[in-house]
Amino acid sequence: xxxxxxxxxxxxxxxxxxxxxxxxxxxxxxxxxxxxxxxxxxxxxxxxxxxxxxxxxxxxxxxxxxxxxxxxxxxxxxxxxxxxxxxxxxxxxxxxxxxxxxxxxxxxxxxxxxxxxxxxxxxxxxxxxxxxxxxxxxxxxxxxxxxxxx
Numbered sequence: 001x002x003x004x005x006x007x008x009x010x011x012x013x014x015x016x017x018x019x020x021x022x023x024x025x026x027x028x029x030x031x032x033x034x035x036x037x038x039x040x041x042x043x044x045x046x047x048x049x050x051x052x053x054x055x056x057x058x059x060x061x062x063x064x065x066x067x068x069x070x071x072x073x074x075x076x077x078x079x080x081x082x083x084x085x086x087x088x089x090x091x092x093x094x095x096x097x098x099x100x101x102x103x104x105x106x107x108x109x110x111x112x113x114x115x116x117x118x119x120x121x122x123x124x125x126x127x128x129x130x131x132x133x134x135x136x137x138x139x140x141x142x143x144x145x146x147x148x149x150x
Contacts, residue, residue, distance in 0.1 A: 022070035023078035027086060027144070029060040035087025035146055041080040045090040046142070052090060056145040059086050065099060066137040079140050088144035097139040105132060 045052075064079040066072075083091050107130040116122075 021067040023067050023074040024065055027060050027062045027082055029086065031057060031059045035059070037084050037087050039084055039089055041077065041084045044080040044083045044088065046076075046080075046094055047090060047092040048094045051092055052145075052147070055148045056089070057148060059088050059144040059146055061141060062086070062091065062144050063139060063141045065139045068135075068137075070137075072138055075138050075140050079142065083142075083144045086144050087146055089147045090145050091142035092145055094140060094142040097141070098136045099139050100134055100136055 062079055062082045064075045064082065066075050079091060079094075109128050109130070111126050111128060113124050113126060
């Protein structure tokens, strides 16, 4: 493989890996039938409080979560992308939430410090506790629906 090909593959892996770190999702499909997508992600309608007047079938629940490098906009895009791949036309009953993500270990360490005085050496022990790091990540969930009269 040439260096150019290797660089191309590496940059492609980085781009797709970073995209997954912005937002990710899972779905819980309820319907017996699978539907082909008929709308793009930007065409998916979102209903937070009200429900659409048109008749529809429920496809399933979608949960989109913010990744380490994501934003609110990334989570909304992920929700729409997942709905489009399920063949949905809209997402209803949208609920916002936060998920606390913890990484790293809690560490307890003892540090000994020596101080020199004119009368001799004084040793002092100090215990430090380093907590695990945490951050809040946005979650969005909703019900994917497909209109029956379209």
